Amino acid sequence: MFQHQRLFGRAISQVFVVIALALLIAPLAMIVQTSFQGQGPENYVIVISTTPFLRFFLNSLVISAVTVLLVLVCSISSAYAIATLRPRGSRLFMVLILAGMALPGIALIVPLFYVIQALGLLNTYWAVIVPLTAISIPFGALVATNYIRALPVELYEAARIDGASNWTYFVRILIPVARPIIAVITIFTFLAAWNEYTLPLIFIQNTDLQVLTQVPTYFQSQRLVDTPKIFAAGVLISLPIVLAYVLMQRLFREGMSAGAVK
Amino acid sequence: MSIPGRPRRRVALSSYLYLVPALILVVGVVHVGIVANITYSTLDWNGISPNGKPVGGDNYLKLLNDPTFWVSLRNTLVFAAATIALQMVFGFALAVLVRTRAVLRGLLRTLAFVPVVLAPAVVATSFRFLLTPDGSINGLLSAVTGQTIEQPWLADPSTALLMIVLINVWQYTGYSFLIYDAAMGQIDTSVIEATRIDGASTGQLLRLVVAPLLSGSHLVLIVLGVISALKTFDLVYLTTAGGPGTTTQVLTGYIYKQVIDQFHAGYGAALSVALVAIALVFSVLQVRLSSREAK
Numbered sequence: 210m211f212q213h214q215r216l217f218g219r220a221i222s223q224v225f226v227v228i229a230l231a232l233l234i235a236p237l238a239m240i241v242q243t244s245f246q247g248q249g250p251e252n253y254v255i256v257i258s259t260t261p262f263l264r265f266f267l268n269s270l271v272i273s274a275v276t277v278l279l280v281l282v283c284s285i286s287s288a289y290a291i292a293t294l295r296p297r298g299s300r301l302f303m304v305l306i307l308a309g310m311a312l313p314g315i316a317l318i319v320p321l322f323y324v325i326q327a328l329g330l331l332n333t334y335w336a337v338i339v340p341l342t343a344i345s346i347p348f349g350a351l352v353a354t355n356y357i358r359a360l361p362v363e364l365y366e367a368a369r370i371d372g373a374s375n376w377t378y379f380v381r382i383l384i385p386v387a388r389p390i391i392a393v394i395t396i397f398t399f400l401a402a403w404n405e406y407t408l409p410l411i412f413i414q415n416t417d418l419q420v421l422t423q424v425p426t427y428f429q430s431q432r433l434v435d436t437p438k439i440f441a442a443g444v445l446i447s448l449p450i451v452l453a454y455v456l457m458q459r460l461f462r463e464g465m466s467a468g469a470v471k
Numbered sequence: 472m473s474i475p476g477r478p479r480r481r482v483a484l485s486s487y488l489y490l491v492p493a494l495i496l497v498v499g500v501v502h503v504g505i506v507a508n509i510t511y512s513t514l515d516w517n518g519i520s521p522n523g524k525p526v527g528g529d530n531y532l533k534l535l536n537d538p539t540f541w542v543s544l545r546n547t548l549v550f551a552a553a554t555i556a557l558q559m560v561f562g563f564a565l566a567v568l569v570r571t572r573a574v575l576r577g578l579l580r581t582l583a584f585v586p587v588v589l590a591p592a593v594v595a596t597s598f599r600f601l602l603t604p605d606g607s608i609n610g611l612l613s614a615v616t617g618q619t620i621e622q623p624w625l626a627d628p629s630t631a632l633l634m635i636v637l638i639n640v641w642q643y644t645g646y647s648f649l650i651y652d653a654a655m656g657q658i659d660t661s662v663i664e665a666t667r668i669d670g671a672s673t674g675q676l677l678r679l680v681v682a683p684l685l686s687g688s689h690l691v692l693i694v695l696g697v698i699s700a701l702k703t704f705d706l707v708y709l710t711t712a713g714g715p716g717t718t719t720q721v722l723t724g725y726i727y728k729q730v731i732d733q734f735h736a737g738y739g740a741a742l743s744v745a746l747v748a749i750a751l752v753f754s755v756l757q758v759r760l761s762s763r764e765a766k
Contacts, residue, residue, distance in 0.1 A: 218673060222571040226579055229565060233582050236641060239607040240597050279496070287493035296486035306493055309501040310754040313702040315723040316743040317500065319736050320507035322518055343500035346493050347754075351761055375485065404590035406705045411731060422592040436600050443593040454588045458581065465587065466649050 244440035252441040260427050261416060262445070269421040272337050272409075273402035279342045280398045281391060284349030289379055291350070292357035293365050303354070310347040314340060314407060325412055336412035337420075341402055349394045352467045356390040357383070389463075396457075396464035403450060421446045505747055511740035518736025530741035540742065542717050543725040546632060550721060551700035553636045554643070559692050561640065562647025563685075566655050567677065580652070583645040591642070595709035598638045599625065602710075625711050628718040635710060635719055639703070647692050654688040655681070694756045701750050722746050 244252055256262060290296065291303045321340055330336045364386070368378045384391070406422040413419055424442040428435045454461045512530050516523025534540050565583055569576045586594065601608045602624040612620045624634045658681065666680050682689075704723040707713060713720035713728065720728075726746065730739035 219572060222568055223573040225564070226568050226571075226573040226575055229568065230575060230579055230582065232641070233579075233586070235611070236598070236601060237585070239601055239611075243600070243607060279492075283493035283496060286489040290486055290489035294486035294489065296483055299486075299490070302490050302494060305502065306497050307758045308751065308754055309497055310757055311698040311701065311750040312501060312754070313704070313723055313746060313750060315702075315704055315726050316746045316750065317504040317508070318726065318730055319511050319518060319740045319743060320504040321500070322730070322736075323507075323511075326519070339496070340500055343496045346497050350493060351758065355762065379489070400588060404592070406590065406592035406709075407727075411727075422590050425593065425596040439596060439600065443597050446593055447589050450588050450590075451585055454585065455581070458584075461588065462584070462649055462653075465584075465646065466653055 240440050240443060244437055244444050246437040247435075248437070252437050253445065256424070256428075256438055256441045256445060260424055260442075261419070262424060262442075264417060265419055265421045265424055268334070268418055269403055272334055272341075272405075272420060273399050275334070275338050276341050276345065276402040277395050277398045279338070280345045280349045281394055283342070283346045284353045284394060285384065285387060285391065286379070287346075287350050288353030288357050289383060292354045293383075294375060303350075306350050307347050309344055310351070312344060314344050317344075318411060322411065330412075332413055332415040332418060334418065337405070337408045340408055341405060345398050345401060349398065352393060353387070353390055356387060360386065390467075392460055393464040393467045396460055397467065400450070400464075505744075508740045508743045508747065511737055512744050514737040514740075516737040517734040518730060518739070519734070523737055526737070530738050533738060534741050534745065539717050539720060539725060540745075543713075543720045543722045546719060547700060547703075547721045549632065550636060550639070550703065551697050554639045554700060555693055555696035557636070557640045558644045558647040558696065559689065561644040562649075562692070563651050563682070565644065565648040566651035567681075569652065570655065583648050585645070586642040587645040587649075589642065591703075591705040592709060594638065594642050595706045598634075599710045602634060626715055628715050631711050631715060631719045635707060638710065639706060643699070650688050650692055651685060654685050658684055691760055694753060694760055698750070698753050698757060701746065701753070 246252075248255065287302070287306060291299050317340065325331055325336045330339075364382065365378060368382055373381070404422065405420070409420045409423060424446060425439045428438045428442065511523070513525060513527055514523030515526045515529070565579065569580045600606055603609075604621040604623045608624070609620045609622060622630070624630050662680065662684075663676065666676050671679070702723065703721060704727065707719055707721050707724050708727065711719045713724045722742065723746070726739050726742045729735040729742060
């Protein structure tokens with residue numbers, strides 16, 4: 210679009226590209242560099258061997274996977290009802306579901322804390338999974354509804370005329386057809402769950418159940434703040450998600466922009 | 472003759488079943504939570520004992536006279552305005568830059584989005600240490616300027632909020648870039664060609680043609696920006712925890728402090744009701760926008 214540039218314009222844009230790259234890379238480079246200070250690569254070994262790092266990794270994985278699964282089931286099925294089946298009152302139900310869209314999770318900590326404690330769910334995966342799922346559903350339901358609405362009406366009508374029940378259509382036709390939007394919701398929800406900090410901070414005090422985002426705090430709670438270890442932990446936590454992004458760039462871009470542009 | 476009517480009704484009823492899982496979770500957590508917040512906000516309560524003391528509207532009166540509430544609200548709004556403006560300007564600039572013939576533009580497109588996928592908790596913790604008086608950022612600035620710079624960026628009340636804004640801008644400009652990049656890709660190139668032939672400069676082209684064509688993206692970024700600013704917690708909690716004093720406190724952080732640190736659950740519930748009211752307005756806006764975009 211801006212490719213017919215004169216030499217001067219091209220030089221200016223080149224300078225800006227270099228500055229932008231430097232500003233993006235500098236903090237990342239500093240983080241990696243600091244993570245090797247002191248004991249060098251040993252820092253990484255120490256992070257993995259002296260903290261329950263693998264345990265935290267597993268906890269993050271379980272919480273994220275269950276959350277993604279629940280969000281998918283809830284958003285695709287409710288979107289199907291709202292966009293295709295349209296029973297009486299489905300508009301009202303949609304409004305009810307979407308009302309939570311912009312809600313900061315922290316605004317619910319008073320009731321959550323009380324209920325989770327009363328039900329004996331403090332220090333369980335569920336204390337994180339249930340609220341995380343509930344606040345992730347509105348976005349999933351919104352993009353899934355938009356997607357299903359855009360499908361041709363004939364798809365559903367033809368299947369029904371051929372004798373398929375609503376359930377058969379849902380399982381055999383809609384879910385396979387909705388694969389792109391399922392991928393989008395999966396990425397968006399997984400990223401949010403994997404990076405979640407607040408809910409585990411509040412509802413999980415048991416070290417065995419902590420998640421990855423708590424690892425850097427682990428090296429600050431001791432008397433001595435060990436900066437290189439904190440940075441090594443940060444790099445280790447970020448690697449899987451950065452790797453996933455680099456390998457699936459297109460999917461990530463679609464996933465992250467789905468709520469905004471269609 | 473009742474047979475033809477029956478299957479139809481059964482089909483209609485079963486349609487509601489698809490809504491049940493989502494409704495149970497969302498109504499059970501969000502709606503019940505909001506109603507419970509309103510109830511709790513009329514109590515003097517520590518959040519743990521089974522019953523608190525009813526105090527009517529006292530918590531709301533306290534809120535109106537609480538300077539920290541107003542500072543937190545002001546900081547949240549300043550944070551929202553500053554991050555949205557900077558992220559839009561830089562995101563727009565990046566979307567233009569990847570469309571020039573500059574070398575390394577492909578790398579820029581990939582790298583711009585890397586900070587977006589990182590955990591805010593990790594980014595915040597990292598910058599907290601990079602920005603200390605003897606941290607790497609002062610080290611770099613000292614090397615570049617040839618002077619010894621030992622500015623305590625996050626501990627100095629005059630720079631702390633600015634730093635939190637800039638950390639957020641560093642992390643999320645890639646998101647604004649992504650939205651603008653997608654929208655610019657859909658602009659009809661013949662419009663650009665025509666403007667070029669008419670002799671417009673690049674500046675005029677961007678300001679008078681491209682920017683107005685992206686009005687939908689501007690709006691989306693403003694609404695999403697306010698929503699994410701209202702939700703911001705990790706970044707502030709893990710860099711300054713609202714300090715020094717209350718100079719960087721935001722609404723989410725203040726609620727956390729009142730409820731979790733000080734056991735003022737009743738008052739925390741009143742603060743939550745205020746935050747929910749603000750968030751609700753932007754929920755409506757986002758749903759409107761997103762449904763309109765999808766047609």
